[in-house]
Amino acid sequence: MKRSNSSSISKILTILTISSVILGLFILFKNVTPQSKKITQDLKGFNLLVPEILSVTEDFWVNAGQKFKIDELLCPELILPDPQVGNRYLSCNPIFWECFWSKGIKKNPMLSFESEGQAFHLKSVKLDNGKFGKIITRSSLKTGSAPDWVFQVKIEVEEFPGQTLSLGLLNTCRDRFLPERVYAYGVSKTSRAEDVFLWDNFGRSIFVDRFPVSNREINDWAENNSKYMHLKVNEIKKWPYPAAHLSYKEQVQYCAEAGARLMEPLIFDAASLLPSSDIYQPEVVTASATPWERDRGRTFLSNETSPTVEDCKKAAVKGCKIYPYNTNSVSWMGMSDSLGFYPESFRSVYDRFNIKFSSIFIPADSSWSLLGKRGIWSGEGNKPQDFSTGSIDENPFLSFEDVPVSFRCYREGGQ
Amino acid sequence: MKRVLLFLLFLPMTLLANTDEWQKRWWGVHSIVDLHKHYKLNEPILEPADSVQALMGLVYYGESFKIYKDCLGYEVPVNGDVGKIFVVTTSVKETCESVIMSEKRDGEFKAKSLSFNLNSHTLGVMFSDEKFRSKEIFFNLPNLDRQKAESYYARSVIILAPDKEGIKQPHPIGKISDSWNTKKLKNCQTADEECNLGTFNCNDCRFGYFEVQNGCLNGGPKYCGIDQCGEKGFPACARGQLYQTGSAQKKMDCRVDPSFVFCKKGLRIRCQGSLAICD
DSSP, X not given: OXXXXXXXXXXXXXXXXXXXXXXXXXHHHHHHSOOOOOOOSSHHHHHHHHHHHHHHHHHHHHSHHHHOOGXXXXXXXXXXXXXXXXXXXXXXXXXXXXXXXXXXXXXXOOEEEEETTEEEEEEEEOOTTSSSOEEEEGGGSSOSSOOSEEEEEEEEETTSTTOEEEEEEOOGGGEEEXXXXXXXXXXXXXXXXXXXXXXXXXXXXXXXXXXXXXXXHHHHHHHXXXXXXXXXXXXXXXXXXXXOOOOHHHHHHHHHHTTOEEOOHHHHHHHHSOOSSSOSSOSOOOOOSSSSOSOGGGSGGGOOSOOOHHHHHHOBOTTOOOOTTXXXXXXXXXXXXXXXXXXXXXXXXXXXXXXXXXXXXSOTTSTTSSTTOEEEEOSSOOSGGGEEOSSSXXXXXXXXXXXXXXXXXXXXXXX | OHHHHHHHHHHHHHHHHHHHHHHHHHTTOOEEESOOSSOOTTSOOOOSTTEEEEEEEEEEEBTTSOEEEEEEEEEEOOTTSOEEEEEEEXXXXXXXXHHTTOSOOSOEEEESEEXXXXXXXXXXXXXXXXXXXXXXXXXXXXXXXXXXXXXXXXXXXXXXXXXXXXXXXXXXXXXXXXXXXXXXXXXXXXXXXXOOBOOOOGGGBXXXXXXXXXXXXXXXXXXXXXOOTXXXXXXXXXXXXXXXXXXXXXXXXXXXXXXXXXXXXXXXXXXXXXXXXXX
16 A cells, blocks of 8 residues: 555656656747747737838838839830939839839739748739829818828738728928028129128928929829819820929919928028038028039039030030939039029019029020029010010020920928 | 636737727827826826826828827726726817717726826837736837928828718818918917917918018917018018027017018018018
């Protein structure tokens, strides 16, 4: 009896010892083995992926111009190959979004990423308008507080059937921030610093359009506002080019409906004149002649000879081709085409001079090919008589039948 | 026994289901408003016991760009008792305090204690459940840190929540023809003579807004409409903060020194009270 008892006790002890060894090994193994969180196919799992979905979609939307080339797209009904148009046209562009997802680049369009060792694939889903996205503007909505312009899309993760994420894509590619500092306005008639009008934008968040407003952007606007349908440009080839057929009033209205304001000479000069120092509150600010060089005498703008291809990249003056969505004549803070290209209209705040004459119609060595130098536009037409110099100088557009007038907007941050 | 087990299983599932739904709606939160004036971050909320408190409002867009505010509320328990954390969805025009007693709650769960933490992209809710187990839930708010003043349009993607019925929406304010001259303007932010600013409602302006310079460093009154500063009969344009504080004062007076504004060449500055107008 005693013997059987001691045998049972030893059996129990053996079992306990083996169990504790197994348990110990299990605990040890559990702590040493790297953990891999399996992403479950439910809302909780989907929520885990949202930051990655956001980041991949945002990168695709904003950096399309760096990742793809216009020449490689196969959707002639939306974008035509044009060596003059920069690839930046593809960034933040609903047309490129439609082209990509309707198989304009590859047969099985998809964005992918990895999370917790698993691969996930994103697809844009067609909306009720039969397209892969829908442009919504504040003026087309009946609610306040909405963004001024947004491209609405729906993203599906292939591995999560039935779960979609609605996103609003904004056109941030257009904005360049104007740093807070003291700025000069206009051309100084004398070399005396006190002749320059100074102002500052401390405490203001100003964003200027990097490029002039394009025909494609006007089309988006017109399609959401029947009263502007007559401004629509149907030729696909012209879509990336600046909208140069609007009256002053229409330009003001376009900017207002985009939650912005028509560019003003003070802000245009601030964005294009080279700062004279790194100090944000200098006592003296002098105006520069060009966006890349203070002294005009050291640039091709003082030569009578025809501009070279390299010259034209600095300022598209007479004899140059125009290159929309390129970084030509880019200013110190990133605004393009601040000298040359098309004449550009402003809401003149300080004086009556409301248009930049410097353009492909004006020779390089003309006195108009200078930053801060402006003329006067009637705001109503594109005939030579709609322009004047405001002085005894001759109208430089007299020999042209039709003078395009481009424009851009600026936005000011709220609170 | 079986019932108890089922209850214990069901309790955490309910909690997770609610908060996952909240997270789905809150991905697109772009501003936090109506933050409780007295509660401090990371400090347990104990008072006033047996009351219902509105902690904060989370504002976000729906799929059709309707705008919603989710008010996070807390039924503060009497010592030792159980309280509730809950959400009431409302219009952005209502304050959370005014709707928090509503019976239309969008999910709730029980908690014996509560504290919360808020930073630029996360809302942390720390609580203990009925069995005094400490729990933490962190809500990701990626659109929140992208809506700071210096990056007005720095965010490129906003997440849209599923739409909800029956939430009153703000109307866009203003017509394209509204102008300072016609006196039909809608004031979207008031400013008094002492430089106190009212609530900022200018995001509802359909065609943007403009500010009228009154000499205050923190800004003047704002109106919905197209900016025509500097023109005859319109408000003068701001010349900048350096010119605003030239005399080291908090406020410059148009009637004493109008050098902080300018008008188009040939026009003079007329003071309409403290407002600077071009004539």
